[in-house]
Amino acid sequence: xxxxxxxxxxxxxxxxxxxxxxxxxxxxxxxxxxxxxxxxxxxxxxxxxxxxxxxxxxxxxxxxxxxxxxxxxxxxxxxxxxxxxxxxxxxxxxxxxxxxxxxxxxxxxxxxxxxxxxxxxxxxxxxxxxxxxxxxxxxxxxxxxxxxxxxxxxxxxxxxxxxxxxxxxxxxxxxxxxxxxxxxxxxxxxxxxxxxxxxxxxxxxxxxxxxxxxxxxxxxxxxxxxxxxxxxxxxxxxxxxxxxxxxxxxxxxxxxxxxxxxxxxxxxxxxxxxxxxxxxxxxxxxxxxxxxxxxxxxxxxxxxxxxxxxxxxxxxxxxxxxxxxxxxxxxxxxxxxxxxxxxxxxxxxxxxxxxxxxxxxxxxxxxxxxxxxxxxxxxxxxxxxxxxxxxxxxxxxxxxxxxxxxxxxxxxxxxxxxxxxxxxxxxxxxxxxxxxxxxxxxxxxxxxxxxxxxxxxxxxxxxxxxxxxxxxxxxxxxxxxxxxxxxxxxxxxxxxxxxxxxxxxxxxxxxxxxxxxxxxxxxxxxxxxxxxxxxxxxxxxxxxxxxxxxxxxxxxxxxxxxxxxxxxxxxxxxxxxxxxxxxxxxxxxxxxxxxxxxxxxxxxxxxxxxxxxxxxxxxxxxxxxxxxxxxxxxxxxxxxxxxxxxxxxxxxxxxxxxxxxxxxxxxxxxxxxxxxxxxxxxxxxxxxxxxxxxxxxxxxxxxxxxxxxxxxxxxxxxxxxxxxxxxxxxxxxxxxxxx
Amino acid sequence: xxxxxxxxxxxxxxxxxxxxxxxxxxxxxxxxxxxxxxxxxxxxxxxxxxxxxxxxxxxxxxxxxxxxxxxxxxxxxxxxxxxxxxxxxxxxxxxxxxxxxxxxxxxxxxxxxxxxxxxxxxxxxxxxxxxxxxxxxxxxxxxxxxxxxxxxxxxxxxxxxxxxxxxxxxxxxxxxxxxxxxxxxxxxxxxxxxxxxxxxxxxxxx
Numbered sequence: 001x002x003x004x005x006x007x008x009x010x011x012x013x014x015x016x017x018x019x020x021x022x023x024x025x026x027x028x029x030x031x032x033x034x035x036x037x038x039x040x041x042x043x044x045x046x047x048x049x050x051x052x053x054x055x056x057x058x059x060x061x062x063x064x065x066x067x068x069x070x071x072x073x074x075x076x077x078x079x080x081x082x083x084x085x086x087x088x089x090x091x092x093x094x095x096x097x098x099x100x101x102x103x104x105x106x107x108x109x110x111x112x113x114x115x116x117x118x119x120x121x122x123x124x125x126x127x128x129x130x131x132x133x134x135x136x137x138x139x140x141x142x143x144x145x146x147x148x149x150x151x152x153x154x155x156x157x158x159x160x161x162x163x164x165x166x167x168x169x170x171x172x173x174x175x176x177x178x179x180x181x182x183x184x185x186x187x188x189x190x191x192x193x194x195x196x197x198x199x200x201x202x203x204x205x206x207x208x209x210x211x212x213x214x215x216x217x218x219x220x221x222x223x224x225x226x227x228x229x230x231x232x233x234x235x236x237x238x239x240x241x242x243x244x245x246x247x248x249x250x251x252x253x254x255x256x257x258x259x260x261x262x263x264x265x266x267x268x269x270x271x272x273x274x275x276x277x278x279x280x281x282x283x284x285x286x287x288x289x290x291x292x293x294x295x296x297x298x299x300x301x302x303x304x305x306x307x308x309x310x311x312x313x314x315x316x317x318x319x320x321x322x323x324x325x326x327x328x329x330x331x332x333x334x335x336x337x338x339x340x341x342x343x344x345x346x347x348x349x350x351x352x353x354x355x356x357x358x359x360x361x362x363x364x365x366x367x368x369x370x371x372x373x374x375x376x377x378x379x380x381x382x383x384x385x386x387x388x389x390x391x392x393x394x395x396x397x398x399x400x401x402x403x404x405x406x407x408x409x410x411x412x413x414x415x416x417x418x419x420x421x422x423x424x425x426x427x428x429x430x431x432x433x434x435x436x437x438x439x440x441x442x443x444x445x446x447x448x449x450x451x452x453x454x455x456x457x458x459x460x461x462x463x464x465x466x467x468x469x470x471x472x473x474x475x476x477x478x479x480x481x482x483x484x485x486x487x488x489x490x491x492x493x494x495x496x497x498x499x500x501x502x503x504x505x506x507x508x509x510x511x512x513x514x515x516x517x518x519x520x521x522x523x524x525x526x527x528x529x530x531x532x533x534x535x536x537x538x539x540x541x542x543x544x545x546x547x548x549x550x551x552x553x554x555x556x557x558x559x560x561x562x563x564x565x566x567x568x569x570x571x572x573x574x575x576x577x578x579x580x581x582x583x584x585x586x587x588x589x590x591x592x593x594x595x596x597x598x599x600x601x602x603x604x605x606x607x608x609x610x611x612x613x614x615x616x617x618x619x620x621x622x623x624x625x626x627x628x629x630x631x632x633x634x635x636x637x638x639x640x641x642x643x644x645x646x647x648x649x650x651x652x653x654x655x656x657x658x659x660x661x662x663x664x665x666x667x668x669x670x671x672x673x674x675x676x677x678x679x680x681x682x683x684x685x686x687x688x689x690x691x692x693x694x695x696x697x698x699x700x701x702x703x704x705x706x707x708x709x710x711x712x713x714x715x716x717x718x719x720x721x722x723x724x725x726x727x728x729x730x731x732x733x734x735x736x737x738x739x
Numbered sequence: 740x741x742x743x744x745x746x747x748x749x750x751x752x753x754x755x756x757x758x759x760x761x762x763x764x765x766x767x768x769x770x771x772x773x774x775x776x777x778x779x780x781x782x783x784x785x786x787x788x789x790x791x792x793x794x795x796x797x798x799x800x801x802x803x804x805x806x807x808x809x810x811x812x813x814x815x816x817x818x819x820x821x822x823x824x825x826x827x828x829x830x831x832x833x834x835x836x837x838x839x840x841x842x843x844x845x846x847x848x849x850x851x852x853x854x855x856x857x858x859x860x861x862x863x864x865x866x867x868x869x870x871x872x873x874x875x876x877x878x879x880x881x882x883x884x885x886x887x888x889x890x891x892x893x894x895x896x897x898x899x900x901x902x903x904x905x906x907x908x909x910x911x912x913x914x915x916x917x918x919x920x921x922x923x924x925x926x927x928x929x930x931x932x933x934x935x936x937x938x939x940x941x942x943x944x945x
Binding site: 069070073074075076077131132158160161162163164166232233236240591594596647651652697713714721724725727 | 868869871872873874875876878879880881882883886887888895896899901903908910
């Protein structure tokens with residue numbers, strides 16, 4: 001009996017043990033599963049339930065120009081959205097659409113109605129990046145109509161570009177996520193992007209926030225700010241010149257660069273037409289819009305519109321390649337002088353063509369330039385002369401300098417989308433450079449370079465032979481304005497000697513003084529340069545006109561490259577259309593940089609004169625005073641005494657200009673119609689202006705006797721006060737053709 | 740030690756046992772006892788003597804005269820403690836409770852105030868952010884209105900201004916530093932002249 005009991009007892013105990021082991025084992029297993037295997041998932045789930053985590057967006061860094069003018073800055077903005085699932089009826093829909101459309105301005109009522117069609121969803125964005133005033137108006141509208149559940153407002157940030165189109169292709173813009181999309185904004189996106197902050201608050205049982213003891217806040221850190229090498233004033237001169245060039249020549253586009261030759265810093269860079277950084281997806285060019293409007297198919301129109309928008313964002317100065325034409329002769333000359341195959345004393349007899357293998361290559365002057373030295377050859381931009389120098393150098397040496405000047409690789413400028421040269425596509429590789437390729441390359445044909453490569457190479461010629469690395473970001477600043485990085489100019493290599501550099505510069509100066517670059521001549525300044533005209537390889541019958549210059553020639557500070565793409569009209573040479581633009585930019589830039597002009601006697605004789613003070617004089621006395629100083633008097637009224645004069649004393653007007661004398665009260669101003677002053681010589685334009693009672697200010701190549709006016713600041717037929725000054729632009733079209 | 744035993748009874752329990760108890764004499768109070776107030780009088784400690792061990796029987800321990808004295812003494816001490824120390828402890832307890840209550844209330848008030856201030860700071864901070872944004876927007880508007888092209892257009896086309904020519908600008912060489920010229924043909928070195936006059940004045944006086 002006791003044995004049976006014992007056995008039963010043991011079995012019970014065993015069963016109990018099994019139950020306990022299984023029970024606890026399962027628990028331990030579940031515990032292990034939850035605590036170890038699924039720990040991370042449940043932790044995240046618990047945190048999501050218990051914590052409210054809000055991201056505090058960080059402002060992007062500011063972009064400044066070289067003088068700390070703000071070019072791009074971020075600020076708080078707001079986003080308006082609608083929760084259609086809470087809408088009661090159609091009347092409410094209409095009321096919301098109408099009200100918001102009126103407040104937001106540029107959002108159509110129909111667009112809002114369309115967005116509210118789907119009542120199942122609870123979030124539809126109506127407009128982002130709205131300002132404080134508009135947000136306040138939306139809040140008032142929401143309160144007045146008790147639409148708190150339907151209309152919502154979220155915080156947002158907006159990037160402001162104060163100057164709209166200014167330097168748009170360099171600065172670039174951001175997308176709706178506040179990430180860089182082009183230009184500096186894209187290249188330095190990581191630097192400009194700040195570190196977002198976080199606000200973590202514990203939630204109570206009702207999912208409401210608990211008291212602040214349970215709050216953790218990490219403030220957002222503003223991104224690093226950038227100081228560019230771009231100078232606002234020089235950039236303005238460049239943009240103004242390019243914009244006018246596109247207009248004057250009905251060109252497809254124009255682009256240019258101004259570089260500090262000693263450091264490689266980009267002082268200005270622009271492409272025209274450009275776009276408004278505040279509205280990058282809007283085309284404002286009326287001609288382009290008119291062309292697009294011709295497209296009737298809606299889908300086709302959208303595609304064309306988008307393509308046009310993307311094209312306007314393109315920074316052609318670094319992304320496009322072009323045929324350099326005669327500008328490249330500078331590099332052939334530099335290589336030839338450096339290698340000793342040619343010198344300033346070398347002569348060549350141009351007969352108008354040269355035989356290269358099976359081809360006969362013509363000079364742009366078919367009758368030939370005759371015997372000329374190297375400087376004259378460059379002034380005349382003689383093709384056979386430079387073909388000969390190229391052949392004398394041979395493939396090995398020519399390619400050595402082609403590579404050394406940086407034409408076979410990227411310049412590594414700190415901007416996105418730099419064109420990458422490809423051997424045997426954009427240029428001839430050494431292996432494939434036969435006599436024909438060598439000959440054509442020697443005078444700048446059959447290969448392509450980018451504008452940034454070209455100006456970097458020319459800067460090397462100007463600065464004593466050092467190839468610099470171009471850059472646009474000079475400094476990086478932290479959010480307190482402390483400098484955290486400063487760019488040190490990088491010399492890539494010494495390409496040519498200083499003596500060769502000086503020799504080539506002197507030849508370039510002769511080109512501007514008396515060669516194809518005469519339209520870039522500036523009285524008082526020594527400008528060195530070279531013109532270029534080339535036929536586009538990709539489009540038949542279209543040309544690219546260019547001019548590259550540096551100044552002052554005796555101590556170069558800046559280099560300017562102007563490229564006009566597909567100019568229309570009979571005159572399409574670089575010397576005729578690009579050189580005047582470059583000349584104006586160089587003049588304004590040197591003035592701005594306080595480079596003192598030094599005038600020759602010849603220049604001084606042609607300069608304007610300053611008007612004398614003749615108020616309170618008798619009419620006769622005033623007339624004789626003015627005549628004695630070379631001015632013409634024009635009297636308004638019948639009084640005996642001069643009561644006012646126009647222009648006032650101390651104003652600059654050309655020699656033989658007109659001064660209007662007012663002799664009666666009430667007749668202090670008199671206006672007339674501005675005459676047509678285009679297509680005239682300086683003397684003719686001045687005479688016609690004076691006869692009409694106006695003065696002119698001469699701009700452009702004023703020393704050349706063959707100059708002709710091509711633009712006037714006040715258009716013909718405009719009513720203007722007598723005695724006003726009209727700026728008339730002159731250039732020469734003879735002897736500047738170089739293709 | 741058991742004389743006789745079975746499983747059911749332990750006869751040793753009925754035998755007299757000798758147990759050793761350390762006996763404290765009530766008169767010989769310890770140092771701690773001396774400090775303890777007894778009937779309002781401080782009991783001074785007498786000569787310290789080591790407690791003497793005495794062997795007593797169980798009967799003595801249970802019902803002897805010494806044990807009854809100890810019992811009496813203990814009862815008396817307890818009675819005294821109940822009647823005399825309760826009000827003082829009560830006051831202290833009350834004080835403690837009041838202090839705690841004050842601390843808790845103060846903590847709650849301060850906490851509420853802290854929360855309120857934090858909220859206010861948060862509101863002000865967000866207001867600053869808004870105003871900063873407005874500042875940026877207005878500055879951007881101002882800059883766009885004062886852009887170089889707009890200023891130049893207005894100056895030339897509305898005000899009729901003309902840019903100065905290069906030759907109208909006079910360049911001054913400042914490489915040798917600025918100097919001040921006193922009008923009236925006097926020396927620029929006014930300081931030494933003044934010093935000379937003062938010296939002359941002192942020479943005249945003395």
